Amino acid sequence: MPTEESKPAPLEKPVAPEAPPKPTARPAPRRRRRLLLLGIVVAALVLAIGVPQILRALNTVSTDDAYVNSYVTFVAPRVSGQVARVLVDDNYRVKKGDVLVELDPEPF
Numbered sequence: 552m553p554t555e556e557s558k559p560a561p562l563e564k565p566v567a568p569e570a571p572p573k574p575t576a577r578p579a580p581r582r583r584r585r586l587l588l589l590g591i592v593v594a595a596l597v598l599a600i601g602v603p604q605i606l607r608a609l610n611t612v613s614t615d616d617a618y619v620n621s622y623v624t625f626v627a628p629r630v631s632g633q634v635a636r637v638l639v640d641d642n643y644r645v646k647k648g649d650v651l652v653e654l655d656p657e658p659f
Contacts, residue, residue, distance in 0.1 A: 626651065633657075
C-alpha cells in the first residue's frame, strides 16, 4: 500500500479586519475656544485677587511676640473738674504745653 502522506493543509490564521484609525482627541474648534476663554477668565481672576494679596503680604510686618520701646508719661491736672472734650486720640504725639482736654466750666 503506497503511503501517501497527507499533510494537513496549513491553517490560515483568521485575520482580524483592521480597525479604522482612531480620530485624534482634539476638541472641536468651538469647544476649544470656550475652554481657552474660560482659562483666560480664570487666570485674570487669579491675578486680580492674588496680586494685591501678595503685595499686601510683602508690605506688612507682623509678629506674635514683639517688644516696643516707648516713654510713658503720667498726666495729672492742676485743677479739678469734669472733662468736657478730649482733644487728642490714642497714640497721638504731643508736646509740652499742648492742650489735651477741655474742662467743663460749670462747677460740679
